[in-house]
Every structure is written in C-alpha cells, then in structure tokens.
Amino acid sequence: VTDSYAPPVQRLVTELSKLPGIGNRTAQRLAFHVLRASTQDASALAQAIIEVKEKIGLCEVCFNLTDERRCRICEDPRRDHALICVVEEPSDVIPMERTHEYRGVYHVLGGALSPIDGVDPEDLKIEQLLARVTSAGQADVGPGVAVREVVLATNPTTTGEATALHIAQELRARAPGLTVTRLASGLPVGSDLEYADEVTLGKALAGRRAV
Amino acid sequence: VTDSYAPPVQRLVTELSKLPGIGNRTAQRLAFHVLRASTQDASALAQAIIEVKEKIGLCEVCFNLTDERRCRICEDPRRDHALICVVEEPSDVIPMERTHEYRGVYHVLGGALSPIDGVDPEDLKIEQLLARVTSAGQADVGPGVAVREVVLATNPTTTGEATALHIAQELRARAPGLTVTRLASGLPVGSDLEYADEVTLGKALAGRRAV
Numbered sequence: 437v438t439d440s441y442a443p444p445v446q447r448l449v450t451e452l453s454k455l456p457g458i459g460n461r462t463a464q465r466l467a468f469h470v471l472r473a474s475t476q477d478a479s480a481l482a483q484a485i486i487e488v489k490e491k492i493g494l495c496e497v498c499f500n501l502t503d504e505r506r507c508r509i510c511e512d513p514r515r516d517h518a519l520i521c522v523v524e525e526p527s528d529v530i531p532m533e534r535t536h537e538y539r540g541v542y543h544v545l546g547g548a549l550s551p552i553d554g555v556d557p558e559d560l561k562i563e564q565l566l567a568r569v570t571s572a573g574q575a576d577v578g579p580g581v582a583v584r585e586v587v588l589a590t591n592p593t594t595t596g597e598a599t600a601l602h603i604a605q606e607l608r609a610r611a612p613g614l615t616v617t618r619l620a621s622g623l624p625v626g627s628d629l630e631y632a633d634e635v636t637l638g639k640a641l642a643g644r645r646a647v
Numbered sequence: 648v649t650d651s652y653a654p655p656v657q658r659l660v661t662e663l664s665k666l667p668g669i670g671n672r673t674a675q676r677l678a679f680h681v682l683r684a685s686t687q688d689a690s691a692l693a694q695a696i697i698e699v700k701e702k703i704g705l706c707e708v709c710f711n712l713t714d715e716r717r718c719r720i721c722e723d724p725r726r727d728h729a730l731i732c733v734v735e736e737p738s739d740v741i742p743m744e745r746t747h748e749y750r751g752v753y754h755v756l757g758g759a760l761s762p763i764d765g766v767d768p769e770d771l772k773i774e775q776l777l778a779r780v781t782s783a784g785q786a787d788v789g790p791g792v793a794v795r796e797v798v799l800a801t802n803p804t805t806t807g808e809a810t811a812l813h814i815a816q817e818l819r820a821r822a823p824g825l826t827v828t829r830l831a832s833g834l835p836v837g838s839d840l841e842y843a844d845e846v847t848l849g850k851a852l853a854g855r856r857a858v
Contacts, residue, residue, distance in 0.1 A: 444698045481663070
C-alpha cells in the first residue's frame, strides 16, 4: 500500500499545512493546484514568498510593514503627525485606512499584552511609542511635531483592552498633557439588537450619546 | 489614504489569492503569516513549490505523479498488474490505497469528459489506457502481463459517469475478453437513510444485494 505521494509532493503538502487554517486536505488540494499550474505561475508564487522576506521590514518610526526605511504613511507630509493611532498588527492599519476618516499616523505594537502567552510590555513596541510621544521635535524618532493625541485602537478583546489600559497609564505618567482616547465599543452598524451579545450591548449602553 | 500594502506584500497577496479556495482575506492572513515566519520556514515553502515543479512528472505507464520515470506502484512487483483501476486525478489514488483493499495498479486519466468545458476523449489518457490493455505483453507500455480486469473508479458525478460509460464502450470494442467493472454507488457507511438524497438512495436500491 502506497498511501503517500512522491517525496517532493509530500514535502510541499507538509510545508503548506504549516500555514494557519490550512489542514492536510486543503494542503493536498493546494499542492495539486501547484502541480497543475504552469511553471511560470508556480515560480511567481515562490518568488513572491522569497521577495517578501527579503524586501519587507518594519518602518523605523511606526513599525508598520515597509520596503523602505520609513513607511509611506510616516513619509507623507499631508498626514497629521501630531495624531497617532496605536494598533496591534500591521494588518490593522488597512481597515483603519479604509474608513477614510483617519488622517493621522500609526504605531504598530506587534501584538497585545498576554502574560499567559509570555507577551510582556517589553515584547511590544510600547517603549518606542513613549519615545515618539515624549521626544517630539527630535526628527530622528518622529516627524518633528509635538504629538497631540494618541488613539488606542487595539482590539476590543481581553488582551487588547489590557494593552490599551497599560499604555494609557504609561502615557499619563510620561506625557501628562497628551490626549489619550480609545475606539468606541458598541453595536456594529447594520446589526440587530436581538442578536447582540450582552457585553457589547452593555458597552453600547455605557457609551450612549445625546442625539 | 493608503489602503494597500507595500508592493512586495501586495504581490504575495495577489499570488496567494490565485490558489483555489483562497480569497483575498485569507491570502492576506497567509501573507502576514509568511512575514512573521522565520526566513528559513518561508524559504522552505518557496523551495518546496519550485522543487515540486522541477522534479514531479507523470508516470510513463499510469500517469500518476512520480519523481522517477515510473511511479512506485507501477514498479512494485507485488502488485497485481493484471488489474487496473481507472481514476480521474492523481489525488484519487491515495483514498483508493487507504482502503487497503486494492492490490492492482492504476491508470490516471487527468480529468473527466466534459464537452461543455472542452474536455474531449483525446484530452484524457484514454488512448493510453486502451494501449495498455490491448498491448499486454509489450514491456514498453506495461508490466508484461495480460490485463484481466479494469475497475472504472471515476467520480459518481455526471462527468465521471459519462467518462466511465465512454471508456467501457471503448474497452468492450477493443478488448472483448476483458472484465470491466464500476465502483458501487449507494449509501455511505455511517450515513442516515433520512438524509440520503433520492439519487443516491435510488442507486442503493438498484444495487441491492442478497444477504
């Protein structure tokens, strides 16, 4: 009984199944797709993987992904460099940008505090955020403008909330004049009260606004 | 507003989203995983993709995937080379092997007949199957033994059934003495009659056996 593929196929299945959310069956399906694809398409994928590792690093100011020393947002003079939005991951920048409501810059923490997973404040770019906020006017760590407001846009999860709380405390201690805000929690637009979970509904109630 | 990633990231997302069943959001998630992964892990994946295209070809006898001229099943003298199981794709060989019930060899068609998609008999390895069956004893196309039985194990779908029917007709015309069989259709083991679709249940009834 030969219940495995030839070694190169098996190796590709193994590597593909290391990707998040890709089980063995999906990895097999993807591997067969690669086998059927043209050599050109397959090498475009392989090349894209190699290139992304070679060329992409973190912005020296905000730690977003970039193929330069500083990302395009930090380099953009039309952005409000006195307003910093703090997010957990580089992937959180895109949804913020899609709102078309935000004109400030970012600070990417690289995760959220989670002592249980061994993620402590020094594992995130928190000290670098404090440096950006307190050393305003020093062009080597920022745009040379005094930071006016920090929006804490970590996820509305236990770890995200803990991270926001920790950073808010640090910012209050180190930069007393600074405005520190947090994204509102509440009912998603288009959702139904009937199906809202009690925590979200509680947050929506606590954050109610005059109309 | 910067609602796209740096070009190398965007390129990887584009290439990943060409994979079957991988949408844009999943492609982004996979791209970020590659970015977070070690350079070693990322290049192992890229290398596996390149290697599979370089090293894997089709077995000259059965058209299964192989990294040699002939696949391991065709080269195995303990296999019954007089019994050929005809499947649509290389990925269909593994489930057959997992049954531990099949000791013959295979013939991989490379698809199923589907005139609507432009897949005609000459696009599949049907002529090669007929050659294997009729030229038994010629060592250059087979194991040198006369084929006794061909099991048609194409999928129980419209195209798979049409393919099985077409091949059965060809085999009857070209190799009159040959036994040609088809996998049984019926209720999956462990399933519930209540939820069986009427076509499957009809097949199960038509194929009922004395107990």
